[in-house]
Structures are given as structure tokens and as C-alpha cells.
Amino acid sequence: MKNKIYPFYFTFGALILYLLFVVLPGFMGIAYSFTDWNSYSTKVNFVGLDNFRTIFSSEENYLDYIRHTLFFTVNTIILKTLIGLFLAVLLNHGVRRLTHLYRVIIYLPVVLPTIVVGLVFKSILNPRTGLLNEFFRSVGLDSLTRKWLVDPDIAMLSVIGVDTWKGVGYIMVILIAGLQTIPKEYYEAAEIDGASPFGRFRHITLPLLVPALTVVTILNLFYGLRVFDIIYVLTGGGPGYRTDVVFTAVFDEFSKGRYGVGTALSSVLFIFMTVFGFFIVRKLTPAEA
Amino acid sequence: MKKLTFIIVGLFLFLPVGGTQARESVTLTYMASQNWIPEAEMELGAKFEEETGIHIDYQIIPSDQYFNVLQTRLNTGEATDIFGGQSGVTDLIVNYNVEKNAVDLSDQEWVSRMDPLVVAQATVNSKVYGLTLWDVIGTTWVVNYNKTIFEEEGLSVPTTFDEFKSTCESLLDAGIIPIYEPMAAGWHHVLWFPELGPRYEEVTPGLAEMLNTNQATFADNPTMLTVLEQFKDLYDTGCFGDNTLADTYEYLPEALASGEYAMAVANLTNPQTVAEAFPDVSPDTFGFFVMPLADNQNLNINPAGPTKFIYSGSDHIDEARQYFEFLTRPENLQYLIDNNPAMRTLPFEGVSFNLLPSQQEFLDSFPPEKRGTVYQTAVNYVNPQWMDIGQDLVAMLIEDIKPKDVLETIDERRSDTAKTAKDPAWGD
Structure with a gap:
């Protein structure tokens, strides 16, 4: 303790602010999920598990929203990690010229506001006037044209596609940073030993990239479970309820003034994220000897 | 000397009047969602000020935020003298709680000239609370x-x-x-x-x-x-x-x-x-x-639409009533129709609509x-x-x-x- 430069009480200011504005509201949210808090009445009554019963009742759509959220999360994790890894390896080892330019171009969608990406893609994916279908028609591939965002069977896939396009650059940058920490000597030694490129990737790159991959998976997991804006802008949860996720439902509940059910839904997600996050971190982080 | 006496007498004559006017100078605050107050109404507001000395301060709020802002101000007892809201009996009770927040306007002369269907949507328990100046027919x-x-x-x-x-x-x-x-x-x-x-x-x-x-x-x-x-x-x-x-x-x-x-x-x-x-x-x-x-x-x-209410906690209820009276004068209602492309009819007796003959014919059928x-x-x-x-x-x-x-x-x-x-x- 003696080698500390500042005394412990220096953290009190930050700690109090953190407790007051982050921890306390979090717990209050969980507490409110057991009440009938709403915009129509000034009284807040304790209702026990009623809100949770509503959420998990088979008559409501909430279970579907949870399923959609998981489907979105799993698919974006897989796609962003695979494509991000491919691009990272390509730009770290494969491409020799203009690498910085490519990195910037791939990273660019990350800095665009989601609402802009949403509006642009809504126009690109419009079945009648959109760029994508126009392109297919112009090259005679009419059979590939789709009603991207309004066909119930592919709307969610289209959203996942757009989200992957927007988010993959971020993942790529983290993985490039991870790749650059791997010493070149390992590859040289493996090459001398006659390891194939795939063997080098499998036995050097992947194991040494696990910390970066862990970070990427956790970031994608939390992003996926909390997804809202891209879905809200692209489909608004439609067609019907096919792309509604937990947070579009929370938004809906709040705008209807049913704050109790809204907070219950976000509490469910909070617990889910905490538990999942904990296990994933434990599973992916090698035990420190 | 004569001139000076004249001036002094004049000053004594007018000073008290001027003083009263200064005391009575009132500003009515009026909050509404965007597009609810047409340009033509603001022009009438200026004429109203010329006539009565009462100034209207229009506060326009973006429509996606309006309801929240209004709710907050009503709940904290800080609403404007006049506030806009959607009529419709449920909305009046659930969203605005007009029986508590708005002034009863049933005895106002213009109520008898307003379309009864429209009046019904601004009424709770037989009391009229709102003035609906909205093109409910043209927007059918x-x-x-x-x-x-x-x-x-x-x-x-x-x-x-x-x-x-x-x-x-x-x-x-x-x-x-x-x-x-x-x-x-x-x-x-x-x-x-x-x-x-x-x-x-x-x-x-x-x-x-x-x-x-x-x-x-x-x-x-x-x-x-x-x-x-x-x-x-x-x-x-x-x-x-x-x-x-x-x-x-x-x-x-x-x-x-x-x-x-x-x-x-x-x-x-x-x-x-x-x-x-x-x-x-x-x-x-x-x-x-x-x-x-x-x-x-x-x-x-749909006889419901954006409607004007007078806030029950306002200090200027009489002035706000005066403003409603002014707006509902037949010539002013006609002015609103004639000077506002989005308002081609108003739910009042004695005004002529700005509709195409085919539209009028359709309605008359x-x-x-x-x-x-x-x-x-x-x-x-x-x-x-x-x-x-x-x-x-x-x-x-x-x-x-x-x-x-x-x-x-x-x-x-x-x-x-x-x-x-x-x-x-x-x-x-």
C-alpha cells in the first residue's frame, strides 16, 4: 500500500458520482420492474412478478423479441468476427500497398451515425427504386432482386447484413492491433519448419489472437443484445413484428407510458447480459497461472 | 401661456390613462406543437394586440417533444396561459386532465357557433373546455x-x-x-x-x-x-x-x-x-x-383535432377568453380560411369554405x-x-x-x- 502515490480518499468524488448516477439508477430500475409505474397515475404500486409474468407469457410477443435479439446477436458475432478476422489478416499480411487507405475505407462506416446508415440503406434496399435491385435488374439478374427490408423471411437477415457492414471495421481494427502483437519470428520459425500458411494461421495466429477475439466477442455480444437504433431506423421492427428486438419493445413500452413493463424487460436483459458476459469472459480467458 | 396650460392640463388628463394602460399591459403565453398555429393566426394575434394591447407570446415546440413538454408543465403547475392539445374525450381526460387543468368555456358565445360534433370532442361531463380551430372537414x-x-x-x-x-x-x-x-x-x-x-x-x-x-x-x-x-x-x-x-x-x-x-x-x-x-x-x-x-x-x-385550452392556473384567464372571442369573430375565422392553404374549412357556422365545387358536392351528398x-x-x-x-x-x-x-x-x-x-x- 505504501507505494501508492495518492491516498484512497481521492477516489471518493468519482465514486460518489458513479454510485449516484450509474449504480443507484440501475438498482432503482430493477426495483421499479416490480411495480406498476406508469405515465397515467402518480401512484406507484408494488405488483410483485406481474410484469415478468407478462413478459414470459406465451400470449405476448416478448419471447419472440428475445428470440430475435439472440438470433441477431449470434449472427452478427459470427459474421463480424469472421469477416473482421479475414480483413485483418489480409491487411496485416496479404496486402502490401495502400494498406492504410483500405483500413480507413473499411473503418469509415463505423464513424457514420446509425441514422444516416439506416436512411441510406433504406433507400438502397427499396425494392422498387433501390440501388441494389436496380443493379441486379441492369445486369439481367432479375431473379436475385428481393424485397430486402419488407419480406418477412429475409428482413432480419438484411438488417444483420447492414449492421455487419457498419460494424466490421471496428472489429477489424481491434484484430489488426492483436495481430501486430504477434512476433514475426514465430512465423519465420514455423516457415523454416515447413508449416503451411493454414498451419501457421491455425497454430500461431489463432491461439495468440485469443485475447483480442475475446474482447471482440464480448463487445459484439453486448452490442447485439442491446441493439436498437439500426433496427429502429431500418425496419421499425417490421414487417409486422419480424424484426422487433428487446430494446425496440422497451422503447415501445416507455412510449406507451408502461414504465413498469419497460424496466422489467430491460432488467431481464441486464441479468442475461451479466450472466452471459461472466461466463464468456471465464471461458475465453485462459486461466492465469 | 395658453399653450403651456394646455399641455399641463393635457398631461393631467392623459397621465392616469397612460398609467392604467401600463399596468394592464399583459402578455399571454401560448404553447403549441409545430404546425398547430398557422401564420395567419399569428397575424390575427398582432391585430388582437393592436386592438387590446394584449401581446401573445407563441411558444412552438417540435411535435415529437410537445406532448412530454406539455405533460411536464401541466404536472408542475407551470403551464402557459393557453396550451394546445388534441381534442377527443379520452385524450381530454387521460392526457390533459382538463377538469383540473383547463378553464370551463361552456358559457362563451362562440361555442354555439361551433359544429356540435366538434364541440362534443372538447367536452367532458357537459362542460366545454376547448376551442378547435382546425380543418376537420378538409382533412377527411x-x-x-x-x-x-x-x-x-x-x-x-x-x-x-x-x-x-x-x-x-x-x-x-x-x-x-x-x-x-x-x-x-x-x-x-x-x-x-x-x-x-x-x-x-x-x-x-x-x-x-x-x-x-x-x-x-x-x-x-x-x-x-x-x-x-x-x-x-x-x-x-x-x-x-x-x-x-x-x-x-x-x-x-x-x-x-x-x-x-x-x-x-x-x-x-x-x-x-x-x-x-x-x-x-x-x-x-x-x-x-x-x-x-x-x-x-x-x-x-373526425371531429377531433388540435384544440386550444386556457390553463386553469393562469393569471390571465379573462384576457385568454378575450383572445378566443377575437379569433372566433366570423371575419377572423374567414381570414384564417382565406389566408392559409392548409385550412380550407373551419367547423363554424357562417364561414364560407375554400373547397372545389366537386369537394363541396361530395360533402353535400x-x-x-x-x-x-x-x-x-x-x-x-x-x-x-x-x-x-x-x-x-x-x-x-x-x-x-x-x-x-x-x-x-x-x-x-x-x-x-x-x-x-x-x-x-x-x-x-
């Missing part, structure tokens, strides 16, 4: 059809659902998309359902009242089920075209102007809007008929017994779930749920809201 939602296309295809105005469907089929055969229905907007396609209120009421007299007292449900009403099934039938037949789920409301004027589509549900005064955007299209290109689902032949009137109030206004707890009904309807069209499920879901939401609002009809 009817099918606008392209007369030229109908003539070319030898079609006549359909009066039953079967005729309507066969009209659509003939148009499809001729390679014309029958109806522009912008479902991507999320709200427009909902019009086909609650706007048919007068028809539901005609088939089941007193239905709205029964729904409001929780003695009837949507799910048990066969006419409503028929309307939803027929709406789906139109969708399945291709009457709304291939792209309807992605079509947007903004394109509606162009869709009609281009002749690509033969019909669309739009405001009665939509032809003027189309003609403004596309000057080579005459407003007379379009004719009108009511949405004929469930063989409806009644005119759907409905005797009072063939006019009725739309259900989002006549029935409680429907309007707040408008966008949800929109999602339900699309879910029905893509066969995720059945028409009956849509009605049951509406009942559930109504019951939830009613219980939350502690509506005695729903008990505890």
Missing part, C-alpha cells in the same frame, strides 16, 4: 381516384366491397396499380379500419358507447372482422401493388399525379396538394368516394344521418395504439397472425390502458 380521409383512368377503363365509382374489388381487378388487368397504400409509413394503412366507425355504428347502433362502457369488444364484432378480412383480400389480390410494404407517404402525391396508381386514401383536399406539387395536374383530375369495405357508404368525420364519427375518436383507448394496430395489420397481411387476433390484441391493449388509467368501466 376518402379514396381519391383518378377520373381520367376510370373513364378510360369504363369504370364507375364502387359502392360495395365486391364492386370495389372488381374495379381493382379490372385496373390490374389493364396494367395499372389500383391503390397506392404507403404501409412503410406505419400509420396510413390503419385508416382503413377505425375510419369506418360510422359503418360499425350503422350495423350495430350504440356500439361505440358499448365499447366505452366495456360492454362490447372489437373481437366480437363481425363487421370489424369483415373489414379486416376484406383488407387482407385486397392485399392478397395485389390491389396495393408489389411494393406496398416499402411505399412511403411522401410519394403519395406523385403516385397519384403520375397516373401510375389509380387511387389512394387521402385527405379530401389532397387534389389541391397534388396540384401545388405538380402544376400540370389539375385538381379536377380526381374524384372521391368513401372507403367501401363492409359496403360502407357513410362519411367518416351525405345527409346528416350518413355522417358519423371515426372510431379512433368515438371509442376510447384506440388512438393511442394507432401505430401498434399498424404493426398488427402488417403481421396479419404476412400471415403471422389472423384478423381475429388483431381485434383481440386491440381489446387487450384497450383493457390495459383503461385499467392503468383507472377507468371505472374496467373495474380493478
